[in-house]
Amino acid sequence: MSEPSLATDVAAPQLTVEQAIANLRHQDTSLRYYAAWWLGKFRIQDPTAVDALIQALSDEEDRTELGGYPLRRNAARALGKLGDPRAVPELIDCLTCSDFYVREAAAQSLGQLQDRRAITPLMHLLSGGVAANQQVPGRPHLTQPCEAVMESLGQLQATEAIALIQPFTDHPVERVRYAAARAMYQLTGEAFYAEKLIQALAGADLKLRRVALSDLGATGYLPAADAIAQAPVENSFKLLALKGILEYQVGQSSSGELTDATLRVMHLMDSLL
Amino acid sequence: MSQTERQLIQAVEQADTPQRLVQAVQALSQAQTQAAIPTLIAVLGYNNPGAALAAVDGLVQLGEVAVPPILQQLDGYNYGARAYATRALAAIADPRALEVLLQAAQFDFAPSVRRAACKGLGMLNWQQLAPETLLSAQTQACEALLTIAQDPDWAIRYAAVVGLQALALKSGSEIRTPIAQQLETLLKTEQDLSVRSRIQLASQQLHPPTVRA
Numbered sequence: 001m002s003e004p005s006l007a008t009d010v011a012a013p014q015l016t017v018e019q020a021i022a023n024l025r026h027q028d029t030s031l032r033y034y035a036a037w038w039l040g041k042f043r044i045q046d047p048t049a050v051d052a053l054i055q056a057l058s059d060e061e062d063r064t065e066l067g068g069y070p071l072r073r074n075a076a077r078a079l080g081k082l083g084d085p086r087a088v089p090e091l092i093d094c095l096t097c098s099d100f101y102v103r104e105a106a107a108q109s110l111g112q113l114q115d116r117r118a119i120t121p122l123m124h125l126l127s128g129g130v131a132a133n134q135q136v137p138g139r140p141h142l143t144q145p146c147e148a149v150m151e152s153l154g155q156l157q158a159t160e161a162i163a164l165i166q167p168f169t170d171h172p173v174e175r176v177r178y179a180a181a182r183a184m185y186q187l188t189g190e191a192f193y194a195e196k197l198i199q200a201l202a203g204a205d206l207k208l209r210r211v212a213l214s215d216l217g218a219t220g221y222l223p224a225a226d227a228i229a230q231a232p233v234e235n236s237f238k239l240l241a242l243k244g245i246l247e248y249q250v251g252q253s254s255s256g257e258l259t260d261a262t263l264r265v266m267h268l269m270d271s272l273l
Numbered sequence: 274m275s276q277t278e279r280q281l282i283q284a285v286e287q288a289d290t291p292q293r294l295v296q297a298v299q300a301l302s303q304a305q306t307q308a309a310i311p312t313l314i315a316v317l318g319y320n321n322p323g324a325a326l327a328a329v330d331g332l333v334q335l336g337e338v339a340v341p342p343i344l345q346q347l348d349g350y351n352y353g354a355r356a357y358a359t360r361a362l363a364a365i366a367d368p369r370a371l372e373v374l375l376q377a378a379q380f381d382f383a384p385s386v387r388r389a390a391c392k393g394l395g396m397l398n399w400q401q402l403a404p405e406t407l408l409s410a411q412t413q414a415c416e417a418l419l420t421i422a423q424d425p426d427w428a429i430r431y432a433a434v435v436g437l438q439a440l441a442l443k444s445g446s447e448i449r450t451p452i453a454q455q456l457e458t459l460l461k462t463e464q465d466l467s468v469r470s471r472i473q474l475a476s477q478q479l480h481p482p483t484v485r486a
Contacts, residue, residue: 232322235385239428243467250470258477262470269467273392273432 017044024052024075029062032071040078050084057090068099076102080109088115095121100136104145111152119158125149126164130171146171147179151218154183162187169193174200175211182215194221201231209233217241220248222261229268242269278308285312295323302331310339314346317361318354325357333364340367347373352383359386363393368402371410375417378436384426391432394418395439411448414440419455427465434459434468438475453479 015023015038023035036056039049056075064070076094079087091113094106107125110118125144126133133142146168153161165187168180178200185193197219200212213233216224217240228241246265253259281301288294298316301309309331316328332339343361348354359377362370370393378390394414402410418440422433434456441452453476460472 234322235388236428239431243427246470247466250466258470258473263474266471266474269431269471270392270435273388273435 017046017049020044021046021049021052024056029071032056032059032062033074036071036074036078040074040081043081045082045084047084050079050082050086053079053082054087054090057094069097069102072097072099072102073105076105076109080105080112083113085113085115088113088117092118092121095125100139100141100145104141104148107145107148107152111148111155114156116156116158119153119156119160122149122153122156123158123161123164126161126168129164130167133168133171133176135173142173142176146176150179150183154186154218157187159187169196174203174205174208178208178212178215182218185219185221191221191223194219194224197221198224198227201227201233206233210237213237213241214244217244220245220251222249222265225265225268229272235272238272239269242272274308278304278306281306282309282312285316291321291323294319294321295327298324298327298331302327302334305331305334307335307338310335310342311346313339314343314358317357318348318351320353325353329357329361329364332361336365337367340365340369344370344373352381352386355381356383356385356389359389359393363389363396366393366396366398368397368399368410371397371414375413378421378433379417384429387421387429388432391418391421391429391436392439393436395436395443397443399443408445408447411440411444415444415448415452419452422455422459427468430463430465430468431471434471434475438478441475441479449479 015035020035020038023031026032026035036053039053053075056071059069059071059075062069062071072094076091079091088110091106091110094102097103097106103125107122110122126146126149133144133146135142150165150168153165162184165180165183169177169184171177171180178197181193181196184190194216197212197216201209203209203212209231210233213228213231214237216228222245225242225245228238228245231238242265246262246269249259249261249265253262281297281304284297285294285301288297298313301312313328313331317325319325332343340362343358347358355377359374362374374390374393377386378394381387381390394417397414399407399411415437418433418436422430422437424430424433437452437456441449456472456476456479460469460476463469463472
């Protein structure tokens, strides 16, 4: 077991930008896979890198035994980090890819890119409702990447998706309920949904408590700060969740001055060091 | 060792559920007896956060007398135990922990240990040191924390700023003035919003805004 890293950067990169871009077409598919991850990790915003990653979204050569597309997954994840809206149409195409993990990566990245063209295609993945989105037998996921989709719809402030997301707050899978509650809070501002996540912090399963903690961090809901600090979860996860609340609260203050809210959250973070 | 002390220790050693362990550790901590120290330190490594927190409380209440055994029994193979022990050392704030905290803050591989050590470096009761060693000890802590404030991990930088603020508030102007200046410099380059906010807070604590009449 290793500790969760809170680092946003790691040690000096081993590749150059030119090498990484060239490696996306390397004969060795493992080098392509690594290069796509690397370009995202180090946020290489070079337009040539973006073009090459967009091309990699239609790669046919790197396949898993189950028919998955590892390079497409990494390229989709990287494009979310690079912030170039040119990737949006191809990422939208990826939402219909046969590989669940490509769909999931694309859904996440479309939320990060903050482009409202993604809203309708994302909503389409939830269109069958809870009935169409159950656990796939033998696989660790649902039919569609509902959690990532709801997360992104929340980030995109897609209020038109409220009626579609609401039923997922009663989904049989707990983490899906949390993702729905998180999005519902972001879209409606109703404390009821954030309070559901706070209640989840008292659950029996540590992994689920971590998920609820991270969802609360994303809501920025200030009344959750104390519950986060006291939750029976490792301090590293609590610090990350409180960071989310702190940054949301900093964003609320136009002057850039410290407020009672930000001071309160920092006080809690100090106590968790 | 008295009969009661032996019973309290046995209750910890024989606890057969996580809840009973937490209760037994709480009882042993509350007894506030030196005989409990080795057992409380051992509990830090049991991978039961509730019990570990109760043991840290007990050790911190015992204070300076717990410092040498904690330093001797630091667990090189269990970073969870090391993080709790480091938090206990930070809260007791005995400057005999300086060397261990300096090492841990700079070189431990576990972020939780490094964060606890950074905070602890700022909080030491420096006046317990001989006057002739005070300034060099504080300078060492200050230099280490300023380097750590450039770490790639935002949470380590955050902890370094917390340590620097505490250190500056406990130091004379030889240390306090350069820390205040370095914080201003860090604010110019820091990209992380949370760390920036924490630097702002530290600066405010070091230069309280002048009250207008």
